[in-house]
Amino acid sequence: MPIIRSNRWSLKESEATPESVYKARRDILKKLGIAVVGMPLATPASASIFDAFTGKKEPEVDNRRTLQTRSSSYSNSSLSLTPEDKILKYNNFYEFGTDKSDPAERAKHFQTDPWKVNVDGLVRNPLTLDYDDIFKRFPLEERIYRLRCVEAWSMNVPWIGFPLAALLRQASPNSDAKYVAFETLYDPKQMPGQANRRIGGGIDYPYVEGLRLDEAMHPLTLLAVGLYGKNLAPQNGAPIRLVVPWKYGFKSIKSIVKISLTRSQPPTTWNILAPNEYGFYANVNPKVDHPRWSQASERFIGEGSLFSSRRQPTKMFNGYASDVAQLYKGMDLTRNY
Ligand SMILES: Nc1nc2c(c(=O)[nH]1)N[C@H]1C(S)=C(S)[C@@H](COP(=O)(O)O)O[C@H]1N2
Ligand SMILES: [Mo]
Secondary structure (H helix, E strand, O other): OOOOOHHHHHOOOOOOOOHHHHHHHHHHHHHOOOOHHHOOOOOOOOOOHHHHHOOOOOOOOOOOOEOOOEOOOOOOOOOOOOOHHHHHHOOOOHHHOOOOOHHHHHOOOOOOOOOEEEEEEOEOOOEEEEHHHHHHOOOOEEEEEEEEOOOOEEEEEEEEEEEHHHHHHHHOEOOOOOEEEEEEOOOOOOOHHHHOOOOOOOOOOOOEEEEEHHHHHOOOOEEEEEEOOEEOOHHHOOOOEEEOOOEOHHHOOOOEEEEEEEOOOOOOHHHHHOOOOOOOOOEOOOOOOEOOEOOOEEEEOOOOOHHHOOEEEOOHHHHOHHHHHHHHOOOOOOOOO
């Protein structure tokens, strides 16, 4: 197999690379028999002629930088990607407001460097990651995953990150640890939704989430630090967020500052807010409807206008059943929603 130097792919494209080019490049590489997921994906910074083509007036500053990744066997390269532009502009991040366009607008100047993530609780080796550790301590992989929001829309996202299990192994959970609790940054000065309940959708912040330890250790469970070849934009949960692809999107907590190993099941934000609508498990399940809408199908956000997006059937565990169904053997998934 030819060794391809990363800089072959991170050079020269002085303009941002649209999804079509990104995908065409992957296809060509695949046809050449080159491991596509191993390619550092060049999508250099800056507003571009692409924006000019789409008729946008004010070019946006893009400070995202290219990240290098190694190959991953957990990526699904047959999925058709949601365009980068939509992943960056259609968000849920209530700390910045409840409209889908609020996070991209209001998180523009969100400070993610310096940053600290504390890993503590029932561990033999508590540790702290700083901004550089987040990107350098673990080898980064590209993972193309489905993302299914509980609101019945979905995207396919090329994340970059490392398995949460790799971090937890370094912290070395002790035998009493049964759950992992996560916490988003609390900083009302930077996050208008934390300073104002109306903007923040009535949530008590900080946003908190949790997983059972075996879910957290599952190889599909990712700490994402980037997408589309570059580090995360603030609206997607920079500098580091969780991605649990078989669960509804709200489990995938953004802008994490604390990861704690606990004995008992930790409280989780949406479950606190509406326990009859959002459970602790929140596994994607087309057979268990939300009390106010069906979960049998979803609006896939792909190319074209948001309104023309097509509906597709929702898959059990969001398509990851063969990987994760055994975690829930013997459990009543209707009760444990
Ligand atoms: N801290 C925090 N994390 C969060 C949310 C949030 O409001 N605050 N929204 C969740 C929901 S409902 C979804 S669908 C995903 C959306 O991630 P994306 O905007 O990167 O697509 O983030 C999740 N993580
Ligand atoms: Mo969501």
